[in-house]
Amino acid sequence: MSGIVSQIPVPAWPDDIFAALKAAEIRQVGYVPDAGHMRLIERVVADPDIRAVSLTSEEEGIGLAAGAWLGGQRAALLMQSSGVGNCINMLSLAKSCRFPLTLLVTMRGEWGEFNPWQVPMGTRTQAALELMEVLVYRVERAEEVGETVTAALDIAFNGGPVTAVLLAQRLIGAKRWVK
Amino acid sequence: MSRPAAANDPRVDRRAAMRTLLAGRGDMLLVTGLGSTTYDAASVGDDERNFYLWGAMGAASMIGLGLAIARPERRVLVVTGDGEMLMGLGALATVGVQRPPNLAIVVFDNGSYAETGMQPSHTQGGVSLCGVARACGFDAVFDITDVAALTEFAARLPALDRPGSFDRTVFARVAIHADEPPRVLPSRDGVHLKNRLRRALGVE
Numbered sequence: 519m520s521g522i523v524s525q526i527p528v529p530a531w532p533d534d535i536f537a538a539l540k541a542a543e544i545r546q547v548g549y550v551p552d553a554g555h556m557r558l559i560e561r562v563v564a565d566p567d568i569r570a571v572s573l574t575s576e577e578e579g580i581g582l583a584a585g586a587w588l589g590g591q592r593a594a595l596l597m598q599s600s601g602v603g604n605c606i607n608m609l610s611l612a613k614s615c616r617f618p619l620t621l622l623v624t625m626r627g628e629w630g631e632f633n634p635w636q637v638p639m640g641t642r643t644q645a646a647l648e649l650m651e652v653l654v655y656r657v658e659r660a661e662e663v664g665e666t667v668t669a670a671l672d673i674a675f676n677g678g679p680v681t682a683v684l685l686a687q688r689l690i691g692a693k694r695w696v697k
Numbered sequence: 698m699s700r701p702a703a704a705n706d707p708r709v710d711r712r713a714a715m716r717t718l719l720a721g722r723g724d725m726l727l728v729t730g731l732g733s734t735t736y737d738a739a740s741v742g743d744d745e746r747n748f749y750l751w752g753a754m755g756a757a758s759m760i761g762l763g764l765a766i767a768r769p770e771r772r773v774l775v776v777t778g779d780g781e782m783l784m785g786l787g788a789l790a791t792v793g794v795q796r797p798p799n800l801a802i803v804v805f806d807n808g809s810y811a812e813t814g815m816q817p818s819h820t821q822g823g824v825s826l827c828g829v830a831r832a833c834g835f836d837a838v839f840d841i842t843d844v845a846a847l848t849e850f851a852a853r854l855p856a857l858d859r860p861g862s863f864d865r866t867v868f869a870r871v872a873i874h875a876d877e878p879p880r881v882l883p884s885r886d887g888v889h890l891k892n893r894l895r896r897a898l899g900v901e
Contacts, residue, residue, distance in 0.1 A: 578791055584763060588767070589889070591763075615890065
């Protein structure tokens with residue numbers, strides 16, 4: 519019997535992201551479940567003032583965030599780097615209408631990646647976003663996560679471009695695979 | 698140009714279908730999908746409460762979901778085509794889990810991609826969008842194939858709290874003729890469309 523066991527210790531930075539989302543008055547959070555975002559998803563789901571929307575695919579979240587903004591609410595999206603590829607055409611919605619949008623992306627396919635199938639998208643995630651003129655911040659150190667997410671949300675909701683924060687795999691910890 | 702329907706063909710004219718849906722719209726908010734449903738809405742009359750998609754194919758239902766969650770006191774109506782719905786079929790699963798009671802998704806189904814040369818869509822190939830919606834957890838699903846049923850359906854839409862009005866997430870498929878009436882083109886300026894809807898809602 520083989521299985522996948524996540525041995526990710528409980529770090530503080532997901533709580534820092536949650537605090538940044540609350541400070542920015544985010545009311546809807548779209549996400550595709552991801553181990554790196556596990557604790558943040560738990561916090562979001564538990565918050566009575568945030569509607570957590572589990573998505574079947576990441577591009578759904580771009581539409582969700584647009585609808586939220588049309589109705590006067592702010593949304594943020596959580597995804598893994600592989601999901602960025604699913605979003606590329608849908609980013610044209612945010613760009614054409616200048617919808618405020620921030621993507622919080624946990625990186626795979628880089629530091630200590632066990633699964634080589636994660637590498638093609640993981641190594642091109644930042645370039646793909648930048649090709650779509652998304653402003654990308656990359657974070658390697660836990661203590662910089664909160665302020666970086668705050669900065670990314672500030673720019674997006676003050677009329678700036680779509681922003682993304684890439685949370686490095688070294689920060690998250692590589693997924694442990696055991697037989 | 699519209700072709701006259703055969704006398705025994707009960708399917709609905711798409712422009713008449715949109716007029717029927719919006720006839721008593723009240724303060725209903727409308728999201729239309731990329732393609733002909735945007736022209737259908739514009740043919741009824743431009744309105745600041747309409748948000749037309751000119752791209753982002755597959756996103757109409759998700760925009761409706763975000764809007765319905767943000768504005769629970771307003772009816773949010775999504776009208777899109779079968780091709781647009783098929784491109785975002787996963788959204789039906791996502792909406793089926795969230796089920797905001799003020800959201801209605803209506804698909805104008807002509808079994809064809811009218812924009813690109815009337816190539817057959819998967820609904821013509823046997824895929825049932827109503828079946829998908831039911832399987833995704835919608836329990837108010839309507840397969841509308843004639844004007845009388847559409848008129849009855851439309852009357853239950855705009856209000857949220859009247860006797861007979863829908864009190865749960867609605868999905869409807871409306872069988873329409875596969876024709877291509879002359880295009881009525883609303884604004885393609887996404888920033889304008891976004892800001893005017895937000896102003897209409899008092900959030901801009």
